[in-house]
Amino acid sequence: MSLGLAMRTGLGLAVVGLACFPAQTSWSAPVRVMSLDQCADQYVLALSPEAEVRLSPRADDPDAYMREAAKDYRRIRPTLEAAVAFRPDVVVRYWGGDMRLLSRLEADGVTVATIADSQDFEGIRQNIRNVSQALGAEARGDDLIRQMDAKLQASQGAGQGHSATYLTASGFTAGPETLIDSVLRAAGFRNGTRATGYQPLGLERALLRPPMLFVRGFFEQRMADWRGTGRHPVLKKLMQKRTVADLPAATLTCPAWFAADAVETLAKAGQ
Numbered sequence: 001m002s003l004g005l006a007m008r009t010g011l012g013l014a015v016v017g018l019a020c021f022p023a024q025t026s027w028s029a030p031v032r033v034m035s036l037d038q039c040a041d042q043y044v045l046a047l048s049p050e051a052e053v054r055l056s057p058r059a060d061d062p063d064a065y066m067r068e069a070a071k072d073y074r075r076i077r078p079t080l081e082a083a084v085a086f087r088p089d090v091v092v093r094y095w096g097g098d099m100r101l102l103s104r105l106e107a108d109g110v111t112v113a114t115i116a117d118s119q120d121f122e123g124i125r126q127n128i129r130n131v132s133q134a135l136g137a138e139a140r141g142d143d144l145i146r147q148m149d150a151k152l153q154a155s156q157g158a159g160q161g162h163s164a165t166y167l168t169a170s171g172f173t174a175g176p177e178t179l180i181d182s183v184l185r186a187a188g189f190r191n192g193t194r195a196t197g198y199q200p201l202g203l204e205r206a207l208l209r210p211p212m213l214f215v216r217g218f219f220e221q222r223m224a225d226w227r228g229t230g231r232h233p234v235l236k237k238l239m240q241k242r243t244v245a246d247l248p249a250a251t252l253t254c255p256a257w258f259a260a261d262a263v264e265t266l267a268k269a270g271q
Contacts, residue, residue: 033135034088036078036096038064039115039254043127044092045069046144046257047137054086056096063218063249065258080104090134094254118255120182121152127255144257151260152186155267159188162270164244165201165211166193169218171229173201179255183247184215187266203234214243215266217252245269 033051035044041059044051045066054076060067076082078096083105091097091105094115105112113134115127125145132141164184166174174180175193184191192211193199216239219230229235244266251262 032086032088032090034076034083034086034091035059036091036093039094039256040092040096041070042066042254042256042258043115043131044135045073047132047140048090048135051135054082054088063253065250065254065256067250083110092131092134115255119177119179121148121186121259124148124255124257124259128257148257148260151264155187155260155263157188158267159184159190159244159270162189162213163192163211164189164213164215165191166215166217167201167230167235167239168216169230171200171202171232171235172198174198179259180217180252183259183262183266186260186263187270189213189215189244189266189270200229203229203232206235206238210238211242214239215245215247216243217247218249219246220249 031052033044033048033053035041035053035055037056038058038061041055042065044053044055045059049069053073055070055073056078057075058064059070059073059075064070076086078093078101080101083091083101088105088110090111090113092113092115093102094117102112111134113131115131116123118124118127125148128141128144129138132138132144166180166184173193175191175195175197177196178198181191192213193201216230245268247262247265251258251265
């Protein structure tokens with residue numbers, strides 16, 4: 001048999017196997033849950049830890065918020081063939097999985113809960129509600145929202161309206177219409193970056209108009225972006241005595257409830 005024929009035959013068997021998935025319409029809690037990326041891992045671990053879970057290969061990376069809990073679960077690649085073998089009731093994703101896999105899952109009655117790329121905490125609340133409903137874990141979702149809102153409430157006004165500029169180790173900053181902007185404002189700071197979205201800060205820009213304060217992200221990852229603009233000696237000197245807080249990478253990688261932990265860290269440092 002030729003390699004091409006073998007691949008087509010294998011794919012055909014995979015599709016047939018997926019078509020045999022039992023259609024699921026309602027349940028109190030899913031039996032099998034498949035996560036397609038690191039962000040989805042966090043939601044699954046928090047909302048459905050008792051299910052038969054398969055996490056993504058990056059579930060216990062250093063920048064995963066629930067990396068310790070992830071060590072007790074098996075990993076799975078986000079592929080159609082892996083889904084056929086596991087036969088999930090619910091699939092949770094942020095960006096993981098290709099269109100072939102996703103369309104096949106939906107066509108065969110598998111619930112796919114997608115985490116939206118939220119720019120604010122109301123978007124995060126909606127993400128929690130959507131995923132918790134898909135997992136039959138509404139009570140746990142409500143608890144996560146209450147915990148998040150309590151941290152936001154306690155952090156209000158801590159920055160006293162001071163201007164602060166976010167900077168990553170790679171040299172990027174974040175303006176309005178980003179979750180980072182919402183984090184800064186929730187802690188009582190004004191965003192020193194005015195242009196919308198994510199963009200390079202730039203050495204020249206930083207030197208000509210030095211930010212009043214810096215809020216740093218991803219700097220604890222020593223092996224990542226070790227030659228990034230954010231680690232330049234000139235910027236390093238500029239940030240001395242101007243850095244309010246270092247936000248843990250694990251609180252910044254996903255539009256989830258733990259973004260409130262970043263708010264809390266920033267608020268405590270700014271008091």
